[in-house]
Amino acid sequence: MKNSTQIILVLMGCAVMALVACLPITMFSLPLIEPLQSPAPDASATVQAIVTQTMVAMTQNAPSPTPILPTPTLVIPTNTPLPTAVSYCDWITFVKDITIPDGTAFSPGETFTKTWRLQNRGTCTWTPDYMLVFSGGSQMGDTIALRLPGYVVPGQTVDVSVTLTAPAARGEFTGYWMLRNPSGVLFGYGDHANKPFYVDIQVSDLPHGAVTGRICYLSEFNPPMTLYFEVAGTAQVIQFSIPANHMDFSVLLPKGTYYAYAWAPGFNLEGAYVNSDGYLKPLVVEGGRTTADIDICDWGPEHHSRAQ
Numbered sequence: 001m002k003n004s005t006q007i008i009l010v011l012m013g014c015a016v017m018a019l020v021a022c023l024p025i026t027m028f029s030l031p032l033i034e035p036l037q038s039p040a041p042d043a044s045a046t047v048q049a050i051v052t053q054t055m056v057a058m059t060q061n062a063p064s065p066t067p068i069l070p071t072p073t074l075v076i077p078t079n080t081p082l083p084t085a086v087s088y089c090d091w092i093t094f095v096k097d098i099t100i101p102d103g104t105a106f107s108p109g110e111t112f113t114k115t116w117r118l119q120n121r122g123t124c125t126w127t128p129d130y131m132l133v134f135s136g137g138s139q140m141g142d143t144i145a146l147r148l149p150g151y152v153v154p155g156q157t158v159d160v161s162v163t164l165t166a167p168a169a170r171g172e173f174t175g176y177w178m179l180r181n182p183s184g185v186l187f188g189y190g191d192h193a194n195k196p197f198y199v200d201i202q203v204s205d206l207p208h209g210a211v212t213g214r215i216c217y218l219s220e221f222n223p224p225m226t227l228y229f230e231v232a233g234t235a236q237v238i239q240f241s242i243p244a245n246h247m248d249f250s251v252l253l254p255k256g257t258y259y260a261y262a263w264a265p266g267f268n269l270e271g272a273y274v275n276s277d278g279y280l281k282p283l284v285v286e287g288g289r290t291t292a293d294i295d296i297c298d299w300g301p302e303h304h305s306r307a308q
Contacts, residue, residue, distance in 0.1 A: 090181050091122035092189040094197050098159055102200040106166035107209075107288030111141075114199040115161040118179075122193070126152040129182040132160045135196050138173040140164040145180070166203045174200045205255075206288035212250040215262060215271065216297035221245050225264045227296070232257040232282050232306075255287045261304060262296045271296040272304040279307040 098115035106112060120126055126148055134144040141164045152158045167173055176196040178186045188195045211229070215222055227240045227249060240251050242262070259280040261272035273294050275281045285291055298304070 086191075088122050088187070088193045089124040090126075090179070090185065090187040091120075091193040092179060092187065092197075093119040093121040094189045095119055095157055099161075100199060100201065103172075103202055104200075105202045105204055105206060105288065107206050107286060108166060108168045108170070108203055110166045110288050111163060112166070112201075113161055113163045115159050116177075116197050117157055117159050118189075118197070119157045120152045120154050121189070122187075123154055124181075125154065126158070126179070127182070131180045132162060133178060133180045133186065134175065135178045135186060136176040137198065138167065138175045140167060140173065140175050140199070140201075148179075164199065166201060170203050170205075172200070172202050174198050204288075208252050208254055209285040209287055210250060210290040211253055211258075211260070211283070211285060211294050212248070212290060212292050213260075213273070213294035213296065214248055215242065215246070216295060216299075217247075217264070217271070218269070218299055222247060223264050223266055225262050227251070227260070227262045229253055229258040229260055232259060253285045255285055257282050257284050259283075259306060260294050260296060268301060269299050270301070270303055271299040274298045274304060275307060278304070280304050281307065 095117040098117050100112060100114045104112075128147050128150060130148045130152075132146045132148065143162055143164070146160070146162055148158065148160065150158070162177070164175070176198045178188045178196045180186050187193045188197065215225070215227075217223070217225075222242075222245050224244045225242050227242050229238045229240075229251070230236070231238075238253060240249070242249060259273070259282060261270055261280065263270050273281055273283065273296055278298065283291055283294055
């Protein structure tokens with residue numbers, strides 16, 4: 001009985017061994033390998049680690065930042081040409097009026113000389129063949145063209161003059177003048193060398209006129225004396241003191257008719273402006289005009305009589 005039990009145990013052991021032999025070896029190796037592996041990671045820690053590693057990788061592999069360049073301004077081309085320097089062969093710079101400022105008053109028919117100062121702004125030399133010419137407005141006389149007084153090189157100035165006559169009518173008058181080259185081309189001043197210079201006057205009845213003359217005393221040197229202008233037909237007298245050794249005089253008188261005489265008080269002699277018969281000769285003063293050659297040359301101890 002005891003042998004039967006042992007035989008049964010042996011047979012069962014062989015059956016177990018045969019069954020074990022048929023099983024895969026991995027079933028026996030898993031318990032041995034498993035303790036050597038790391039424990040399962042925490043899920044949240046794993047996600048955080050992945051995010052961190054991704055950010056580090058992105059930072060390391062990110063391209064270098066591109067600098068921001070200023071936006072260029074778009075310039076649209078236009079058809080406007082660039083300014084160029086302009087020059088003319090014949091060109092004037094007007095400098096100033098030398099005589100007769102604008103608005104100067106004259107009496108009707110009075111003559112005067114207008115002078116302008118001009119500069120040669122061009123590239124050509126002006127010669128005496130260049131002319132000062134009337135170009136428009138009020139002509140004020142018969143003169144319409146005059147030659148320049150000499151050569152005027154570029155940059156040089158010249159004074160040009162013309163004698164004119166105030167019109168007979170009252171009012172404001174303006175005459176325009178330019179230069180003319182030998183080819184007959186007119187030129188002036190301004191950006192295009194085409195502006196004329198001008199004379200501008202007022203014509204009116206002025207209240208005064210000038211009287212000029214000589215004092216022909218009996219000796220080589222004139223003593224101090226008094227010069228009288230007596231208004232004809234009245235007792236009104238206008239007098240002027242004449243210093244010693246003054247042989248000429250020029251005075252301003254209101255318009256009217258006068259007698260002129262002088263008195264040398266230290267010598268009791270009277271000189272006068274007289275006719276050929278010795279009588280005082282009347283003289284007429286016109287507004288804005290000069291009455292010349294009123295010479296005090298007839299001397300004597302007696303007062304001169306008025307013309308009848």
